[in-house]
Amino acid sequence: MARDDMIGVRVSEAEKKKFEKHIEDTSEYDSVPRMMRSLTRDHINGYGEEATTAVDAEELVNAVEIGLSSVHERLEELEDMVAEVNAATVSSDEHSALAHDIVAELPVYPDGPEFPHPADLDSGSPDNIQTARALSTAGAWANYFEVDDDDARSALARALRFPDVKFVEGESGYRRYYKTTEDI
Structure with missing residues (x-):
């Protein structure tokens, strides 16, 4: 997947320094653009959000009994x-x-x-x-x-x-x- 398009995001100098400090402190990302791509993708895909699913009480009881x-x-x-x-x-x-x-x-x-x-x-x-x-x-x-x-x-x-x-x-x-x- 070639990365031909660029999206420019303007941030204040204080925000930029905060992002760079986070990258230095955590070593989770190697650059601000990589961090922004990863976090944006996670946000769009809904990672980190609590999933709300309905749990059937009878199924839960049966599963516990079997276990x-x-x-x-x-x-x-x-x-x-x-x-x-x-x-x-x-x-x-x-x-x-x-x-x-x-x-x-x-x-x-x-x-x-x-x-x-x-x-x-x-x-x-x-x-x-x-x-x-x-x-x-x-x-x-x-x-x-x-x-x-x-x-x-x-x-x-x-x-x-x-x-x-x-x-x-x-x-x-x-x-x-x-x-x-x-x-x-």
Whole structure:
């Protein structure tokens, strides 16, 4: 692009010195004409102006939920690990009793788990045995036995000491517990 045309701009001596001092101080431009061309182009193109765009609140909420889903999954994994460490190091008759109660109610899958998909479940009461067995997560057992999620997690970590108690990672990162035999 050849620069054949010239636009003359008259400024006072004080303004010229101010422009030249700015160039010396910042080293952002090497000459007053280059600075004027750059700043004029930026002004015309709207650089540096705040863009005003409409944000759909629902899209924003969905984006945040999607972004946080992996955080929730990782948090669930960490809570399970903490419960396992706690179960291995802290002796609690209460957690042991809860572990035995949960093991007695766990669903039996001798050939591996065949849990129903959570979306396929009827919207029954969260604290009934059918819901607890169908979901078989720490949260489901906590609801059924009316205990804190952390207590249910610790009890399930203890339950894993039984050789026939197993778990699988569900689609959403939650562990789903089962037993391979009724005789525990």
